[in-house]
Amino acid sequence: MFNPIDLAFKKAKEENRPALLTYTVAGDNTKKQSLVILNAISKHADILELGVPHNTPVADGSQIQTSSYRAIKNGIKTEDVFWIVKKYKKNKNSKPIILMGYYNMIFQYGKKKFLEKCKKVGVNGLIVVDFPWPENKSFLKECKRKSIYLIQLLSPTTSNERLKKIIKNSHPMNYFISMLSTTGGKLKVSPKKIMLNYFKIKKINPKKNVVIGFGITEKSIKSLNKADGLVVGSAICKEITNSIQKRQNPVTNVANLVKKLKYKIL
Amino acid sequence: MKLKKGIPVIDQGNNLGFWGGKFGGNFVPETLKKPIEDLEILFNKLKKDKKFIAERDRHFKNWIGTPTRFIKLENLTKYVGGAQIWSKVVSDANGGAHKIYNATVHCLLAKRSGKKIICGDTGAGYAGKMLSMAAKKFGLKCKIFMGAKDIERQQPNVRAMKKNGAEVIPVYSGSQTLVDAVSECMRFWVANCDTTAMCVGSTVGPAVFVRICGWSTSQISRELKFQLINEFGSIPKKLKLYNCVGGGSSSFGFWNEFMDYDKKQCEFIGVEAGGPKKSKRHAAPLTYGSKIGILHGAAQYVNQNSDGQIEETESISAGLDYPGISPLHCFLKDTKRARYTAASDEDALNAYKLVTKYEKLRPSLEPSHAFSVAIKEAKKMSKNTIVVVNSCGDAYKDKKILEKRLGKKYV
Numbered sequence: 001m002f003n004p005i006d007l008a009f010k011k012a013k014e015e016n017r018p019a020l021l022t023y024t025v026a027g028d029n030t031k032k033q034s035l036v037i038l039n040a041i042s043k044h045a046d047i048l049e050l051g052v053p054h055n056t057p058v059a060d061g062s063q064i065q066t067s068s069y070r071a072i073k074n075g076i077k078t079e080d081v082f083w084i085v086k087k088y089k090k091n092k093n094s095k096p097i098i099l100m101g102y103y104n105m106i107f108q109y110g111k112k113k114f115l116e117k118c119k120k121v122g123v124n125g126l127i128v129v130d131f132p133w134p135e136n137k138s139f140l141k142e143c144k145r146k147s148i149y150l151i152q153l154l155s156p157t158t159s160n161e162r163l164k165k166i167i168k169n170s171h172p173m174n175y176f177i178s179m180l181s182t183t184g185g186k187l188k189v190s191p192k193k194i195m196l197n198y199f200k201i202k203k204i205n206p207k208k209n210v211v212i213g214f215g216i217t218e219k220s221i222k223s224l225n226k227a228d229g230l231v232v233g234s235a236i237c238k239e240i241t242n243s244i245q246k247r248q249n250p251v252t253n254v255a256n257l258v259k260k261l262k263y264k265i266l
Numbered sequence: 267m268k269l270k271k272g273i274p275v276i277d278q279g280n281n282l283g284f285w286g287g288k289f290g291g292n293f294v295p296e297t298l299k300k301p302i303e304d305l306e307i308l309f310n311k312l313k314k315d316k317k318f319i320a321e322r323d324r325h326f327k328n329w330i331g332t333p334t335r336f337i338k339l340e341n342l343t344k345y346v347g348g349a350q351i352w353s354k355v356v357s358d359a360n361g362g363a364h365k366i367y368n369a370t371v372h373c374l375l376a377k378r379s380g381k382k383i384i385c386g387d388t389g390a391g392y393a394g395k396m397l398s399m400a401a402k403k404f405g406l407k408c409k410i411f412m413g414a415k416d417i418e419r420q421q422p423n424v425r426a427m428k429k430n431g432a433e434v435i436p437v438y439s440g441s442q443t444l445v446d447a448v449s450e451c452m453r454f455w456v457a458n459c460d461t462t463a464m465c466v467g468s469t470v471g472p473a474v475f476v477r478i479c480g481w482s483t484s485q486i487s488r489e490l491k492f493q494l495i496n497e498f499g500s501i502p503k504k505l506k507l508y509n510c511v512g513g514g515s516s517s518f519g520f521w522n523e524f525m526d527y528d529k530k531q532c533e534f535i536g537v538e539a540g541g542p543k544k545s546k547r548h549a550a551p552l553t554y555g556s557k558i559g560i561l562h563g564a565a566q567y568v569n570q571n572s573d574g575q576i577e578e579t580e581s582i583s584a585g586l587d588y589p590g591i592s593p594l595h596c597f598l599k600d601t602k603r604a605r606y607t608a609a610s611d612e613d614a615l616n617a618y619k620l621v622t623k624y625e626k627l628r629p630s631l632e633p634s635h636a637f638s639v640a641i642k643e644a645k646k647m648s649k650n651t652i653v654v655v656n657s658c659g660d661a662y663k664d665k666k667i668l669e670k671r672l673g674k675k676y677v
Binding site: 105 | 282291293297301446449452453459557559563570572575
């Protein structure tokens, strides 16, 4: 299957750097504004993760929770998330889009209908935080049929045996959680240790791209730059929150932050 | 969907932990897969281990105090004038509620796995209070997550937790009640599962937690079965077991040993929290036909909007104020083994007034919901019908609410 996510990694590799992945919540702080933010960070980021907000997020720290609650309070619906992606994909410089969220949102929309809609509006990948292997086995196949990557999460607690099984059955992109934490936790493990774990995973199948996420900020991003890709989420959500509090424009502030992040890994 | 006979309900899930092929499961972040698997292996081993069971029974007997009383409510029976009304006074248990069984078992498991810290969620504060007691007894550090709204309305239990040395962490997200406390507790476990054990306070959460809790609270029906035979010579021909249902831990434990009896002989009636009469909000997903969804790691009937956002609940009783329901109860509902209905806040308060007027029993607001339906239905039943209500909590914790709603003379 062809997926523009592969091209994004290829391009970053040609430039001898990790791909930069951003995470923002759809509808944060409004439906339109979150689209403007996507357009503004497109220039600097390689792949954009877009959060589907959910109100009982069991794996998200306070920053992403704040963004999600803000979006839900503003009335964001799953249908609006698709609208944002559809509009964004009209941008000539658009990047691959990965929707990230919790399984109940997909389940209520209807698995089949959700994937059809993803295909239609141009979603390239999915991360479903609470839908792990092997529960997601059949969904993995359905995604493949639609050429949408279902990105598997790998954690420091994932056993070797399990890693092998997951990676063997995975699509060409996976996501390594840097440490035991919810999103946005302080990096409590040394970057050296994270990279050691990371290369253990890479060795299982070097052809599959593995990104690292959780706890990555402007300060720590450089120390992890040997990875295929790095995800920054909570730091961006925090920037939006801070901008709103200071009555500044979140769009320019977030764009500047992403630009700085990119500069660090060049 | 079929309930099997001769196999404990907690063991009737499939290899992925689904009861009836669709309730329960393990919808958890990858990080929790390993600790959950470890806990499953440990629990599956220990629940067959005679030494472990003997240890459990010793603590149940000497520390929790078994059996709890099984008493006839003579005056109430006379007043109602129908079936005989009895009560299993589970609030006799050390700490004042059934939550002590699950808390004790979780602490024993945590000790066996070498964990030094245990975290838990709480709504009414009973699960938290009992966990803090058990943690203290077994030398574990204890962290309790509790919604800020619940902290405000269940102060006596908060004080008890602190007295037992537990750290009570207020949760300010969402509706600031049990649902948010469980989410926050799970988040804490995600970040600390290498050093910390988690105790889910009811028969909810990932499949293994549902099983451990159901296994622990089944002590209630083990005792009751014995007490019934003692009293009547055999299990009565017409037995009706009424229990309130929030997450579903006390009701499941109250029914478990009677599962294989025909429902014409042993009927199970679960009473959910219908919320205030004038409000559209409730905590009764089974009664009001909520759709199946995923909450806290398990597929279940859950109050939610069309998009899949979990809806806020409303109930006078913090212990029932939960938008979801145990997968075990979803299974019992769809196999038609149990019947579910709801009582409103006002119904529960009236039942509390009646019970305390006629009997020396002070059921908390949670079992008052069950009393409400039991009293209503007992009126129409024959004298040889035995109605048993699980009085699974004591009203001491509800002092503030009772004073406000009913006045000082009822406190």
